[in-house]
Amino acid sequence: MKTLWAALLVSLVCIGKVDSLWCYRCEDEPSNWNCMKMVKCAETDRYCTTTVTTSGRDSNASYRLNKKCVPTCTENFIDTGRGSVSTKCCESSLCNISGANSVKISSAVMALGTLASFLYIFRSGL
Template identity: 55%
Template sequence: TRRHVPVLLAWPAASSLFCYTCDNEHSNWNCLKTYKCEDHEKYCITTYSTSGFGKDTGYRITKKCSADCPETNMNFGVAAISTKCCGTSLCNFSGANSVKISYAVMLLGIVASLVCVIRAGL
């Protein structure tokens, strides 16, 4: 008797990543366009930056696909930048609650900068 052996076919994995994208926008509402990432891009990233202080503070949001995960959180006193990444489709929806820089952290950066300037002058 003949035996039938099942044949397994190798299908390419459907692991396409989709991310929200925008470039240097003032509002997260302008960052809701979706984009199919390239095969080598495994992360969605959101970069949130601020500059200025008080009423003159400006905000910018950039979202895109990325091959690496460059999470950062830097504060330069009157300017700050924070980058967060995630690895599932459309996971970079929020532009505010995951990466916003607090005013307290910005104020501490300004105070530390002033202390360094004052000490350098002495």
């Protein structure tokens, strides 16, 4: 059984290095639930990004999410007092699942998202 798990782990690592990067993609969405579309990135893309734009403060705050593939990325956080813009970068497939760094994702939700991602990739015929 340990051999099977080791072989699966090695194959997943190899698949990740051979295949193109996959990222979640969305534009100007108010909720992370609307940002679960997976796309295969161009060969030149090296990063998945998530940009969260906040307008307003406290209970009047509204959020907009943008996720995409990019060839280069610079993480930043800008707070204007009336809102903020935060960009996060990551380098592995489907790593931009979270809508914001402050959002805590439970292990069950993370496991479910990972399982759904693998099912989608294998069903789409790589």
